[in-house]
Amino acid sequence: MKINVTLPDGSVRSYEHGATAMDVAKSISEGLARNVLSAKVNGEVRDANRPLPGDCNLALLTWNDPDGKATMWHSSAHVMAEAVESLYPGAKFGIGPAVENGFYYDIDFGERSVGEHDFAAIEAKFKELASKKASFIRTEVSKADAIKYFTEKSDEYKLELIEGLNDGEITFYNQGNFTDLCRGPHIPDTSFIKAFKILNVAGAYWRGDEKRKQLTRLYAITFPKQKELDEYLAMLEEAKKRDHRKLGKELDLFTFSEKVGPGLPLWLPKGTALRERLVNFMKKAQEDSGYVQVSTPHIAHKDLYVCSGHYEKYGKDSFQPIHTPHEGEEFLLKPMNCPHHCEIYKSRPHSYKDLPIRYAEFGTVYRYEQSGELHGLTRVRGFTQDDAHLFCRPDQVKEEFKKVIDLVLLVFRALDLTDYEAQVSLRDKEDRSKYIGSDENWEKAEQAIIEAAAEKGLRTVVEYGEAAFYGPKLDFMVKDALGRKWQLGTIQVDYNLPERFDLEYVGSDNLKHRPVMIHRAPFGSLERFVAVVIEHTAGRFPLWLTPEQAIVLPISDKFVGACHDVVRVLKNSDIRASVDERNEKIGRKIRDAELAKTPFMLIIGEKEAADGTVSVREHGQGDLGTMAPASFAELVNGRIKAQLAAH
RNA sequence: GCCUUUGUAGCUCAGAGGUAGAGCACUUCCUUGGUAAGGAAGAGGUCCCGGGUUCAAUUCCCGGCAAAGGCUCCA
Numbered sequence: 131m132k133i134n135v136t137l138p139d140g141s142v143r144s145y146e147h148g149a150t151a152m153d154v155a156k157s158i159s160e161g162l163a164r165n166v167l168s169a170k171v172n173g174e175v176r177d178a179n180r181p182l183p184g185d186c187n188l189a190l191l192t193w194n195d196p197d198g199k200a201t202m203w204h205s206s207a208h209v210m211a212e213a214v215e216s217l218y219p220g221a222k223f224g225i226g227p228a229v230e231n232g233f234y235y236d237i238d239f240g241e242r243s244v245g246e247h248d249f250a251a252i253e254a255k256f257k258e259l260a261s262k263k264a265s266f267i268r269t270e271v272s273k274a275d276a277i278k279y280f281t282e283k284s285d286e287y288k289l290e291l292i293e294g295l296n297d298g299e300i301t302f303y304n305q306g307n308f309t310d311l312c313r314g315p316h317i318p319d320t321s322f323i324k325a326f327k328i329l330n331v332a333g334a335y336w337r338g339d340e341k342r343k344q345l346t347r348l349y350a351i352t353f354p355k356q357k358e359l360d361e362y363l364a365m366l367e368e369a370k371k372r373d374h375r376k377l378g379k380e381l382d383l384f385t386f387s388e389k390v391g392p393g394l395p396l397w398l399p400k401g402t403a404l405r406e407r408l409v410n411f412m413k414k415a416q417e418d419s420g421y422v423q424v425s426t427p428h429i430a431h432k433d434l435y436v437c438s439g440h441y442e443k444y445g446k447d448s449f450q451p452i453h454t455p456h457e458g459e460e461f462l463l464k465p466m467n468c469p470h471h472c473e474i475y476k477s478r479p480h481s482y483k484d485l486p487i488r489y490a491e492f493g494t495v496y497r498y499e500q501s502g503e504l505h506g507l508t509r510v511r512g513f514t515q516d517d518a519h520l521f522c523r524p525d526q527v528k529e530e531f532k533k534v535i536d537l538v539l540l541v542f543r544a545l546d547l548t549d550y551e552a553q554v555s556l557r558d559k560e561d562r563s564k565y566i567g568s569d570e571n572w573e574k575a576e577q578a579i580i581e582a583a584a585e586k587g588l589r590t591v592v593e594y595g596e597a598a599f600y601g602p603k604l605d606f607m608v609k610d611a612l613g614r615k616w617q618l619g620t621i622q623v624d625y626n627l628p629e630r631f632d633l634e635y636v637g638s639d640n641l642k643h644r645p646v647m648i649h650r651a652p653f654g655s656l657e658r659f660v661a662v663v664i665e666h667t668a669g670r671f672p673l674w675l676t677p678e679q680a681i682v683l684p685i686s687d688k689f690v691g692a693c694h695d696v697v698r699v700l701k702n703s704d705i706r707a708s709v710d711e712r713n714e715k716i717g718r719k720i721r722d723a724e725l726a727k728t729p730f731m732l733i734i735g736e737k738e739a740a741d742g743t744v745s746v747r748e749h750g751q752g753d754l755g756t757m758a759p760a761s762f763a764e765l766v767n768g769r770i771k772a773q774l775a776a777h
Numbered sequence: 778g779c780c781u782u783u784g785u786a787g788c789u790c791a792g793a794g795g796u797a798g799a800g801c802a803c804u805u806c807c808u809u810g811g812u813a814a815g816g817a818a819g820a821g822g823u824c825c826c827g828g829g830u831u832c833a834a835u836u837c838c839c840g841g842c843a844a845a846g847g848c849u850c851c852a
Binding site: 224225226227228229230234243244245246287288291292294295300301310311312313314329330331332333334335337338340344345346347349375379380386388392500501502503504505683685686687688713714715716717718719720721722723724725731733735736737745747752753 | 778779780782788809811812813825842843844846848849851852
């Protein structure tokens with residue numbers, strides 16, 4: 131009896147019954163067979179050496195397929211577990227899945243504490259085991275046998291996992307001296323793994339539950355070639371160099387102080403100026419889009435947040451209320467700007483003709499984040515949002531969304547963030563009970579978002595069940611220069627707050643109606659946004675944003691005066707420049723300016739001073755020749771204009 | 778909050794149970810130099826904080842504080 135196998139290119143090949151994906155690979159080429167990690171059979175990823183079920187569609191998976199990589203990494207987790215078990219007898223194992231970059235295994239080492247100093251031994255053992263070319267062998271076991279096996283090993287974690295499985299669907303995989311409860315699939319044998327590295331160690335609660343025991347999680351990665359591991363490690367090094375915390379310090383943008391407190395960034399003059407430019411950029415764009423600025427204080431009555439519902443949801447995990455000394459009133463540090471804006475809306479009646487109303491505020495908010503959650507500028511306790519709230523009629527939602535999308539894209543363009551993706555978050559299809567607002571309005575809003583995104587030509591993914599309880603949303607994910615994903619701009623529809631604050635407008639029918647509210651923040655928070663921009667550009671900011679656009683370098687003291695003259699000319703053209711007056715040689719000044727990532731260096735010596743020119747050198751590019759200061763100003767402003775051009 | 782690691786000069790980091798070290802930065806002097814580091818001298822430290830062990834602790838132990846990596850990825 132023969133079976134027919136359809137390959138991804140549509141070709142059909144015939145094999146003996148019981149043939150495996152590996153047999154198919156071998157029949158195509160030896161080279162392919164050496165690289166096959168697993169196989170996708172009728173859409174399901176399976177072991178390459180498992181007999182095919184009959185006629186099927188088959189895709190052979192190699193290192194180039196995400197599923198192939200995952201197979202390899204998951205198998206690597208088993209080998210790492212084997213290494214750990216042989217070095218630390220009695221270790222118990224939780225789960226060991228493949229993740230985005232490598233894999234991990236959660237391990238209970240008992241009383242022992244395992245840290246970085248143990249990595250070398252585990253790595254050595256791993257290499258020894260991997261080189262044995264042990265096959266991964268799949269066996270189906272009964273639930274009773276599975277329980278028996280892990281009871282003997284007294285591994286309560288595996289036993290708990292087995293509890294949740296049905297008899298008849300349980301499989302074990304074995305390689306070398308290690309057997310694990312595992313659904314698979316796995317690579318044929320351990321020889322495919324040529325390079326291994328433990329990346330870090332972390333505590334992880336069993337099943338992600340902080341009430342349960344904390345296991346030791348070993349993160350690691352493997353590759354089929356040593357060279358690829360080396361490249362990966364080099365990439366991590368590069369990421370470290372771009373770390374915004376390091377660059378923020380080097381470029382004098384911001385700092386932290388233990389006295390001031392964790393998660394509370396202090397912006398230095400250069401960083402503040404950079405922030406201001408971002409703020410002004412946004413203010414201008416918002417003005418052009420019909421926003422009006424409002425301003426609200428940093429604290430408010432607790433009742434405001436009780437009304438908005440934020441107190442109930444976040445209150446217990448927030449900074450505790452501030453009490454007035456005599457009246458005993460309770461005030462909270464502002465965690466959100468929206469309730470304030472609702473009150474501004476309420477301060478007077480509105481006609482349908484007034485809508486949409488767009489209140490914008492660069493509002494600084496304070497949120498308690500657990501100490502371990504804090505991270506540089508990306509996770510802080512005090513930060514400034516480029517917040518705005520749009521109050522509109524239901525029929526205006528789509529148009530408003532499109533305008534906000536334009537604003538977000540304007541920001542991305544100005545900062546060279548070209549690789550982005552939009553996520554539309556909608557209601558759970560099954561359970562609609564957890565959402566507030568009428569079905570009809572939701573329907574309308576969801577449709578409006580989808581259409582707005584489509585009409586703007588966004589690349590979107592739709593996620594059901596990801597909407598907030600108060601409304602659907604559109605989030606922008608940006609990939610930075612190293613391919614890391616960040617969530618930046620967000621646009622959210624809200625039916626909840628208009629309800630809670632009893633917001634209304636008078637319609638053309640002279641009846642009262644509920645406006646729809648849209649929250650949006652193209653930057654998200656200034657802190658986080660600056661961090662992303664630093665890491666994306668490695669500190670080489672776009673010309674319009676950079677702290678200092680040009681530094682003027684005198685060849686010797688004699689030309690300092692001429693340098694200041696040039697700075698004055700540049701200032702008149704809105705170019706930020708200063709003079710390096712230090713008593714140093716020109717080579718040194720150039721080096722320091724290059725390291726400070728200053729975009730342009732203007733050198734003035736005998737020749738330039740005499741004919742009123744500057745010798746222009748561009749960061750990372752070198753000498754551009756001499757020109758008049760006015761021509762240089764034109765060059766800079768021309769480039770800035772090109773970058774900020776709307777389209 | 779919890780786990781692992783770390784905390785020494787402004788920065789990056791070395792160090793040892795017995796008077797604290799380097800490079801860069803800083804100050805002064807010399808040098809006036811043409812596209813990525815000119816030379817010399819000097820100043821600078823509560824070795825994160827609090828307790829304990831010791832004749833002696835910055836070093837060892839305990840407790841805090843802060844920072845870093847992680848705590849969503851489901852056999």
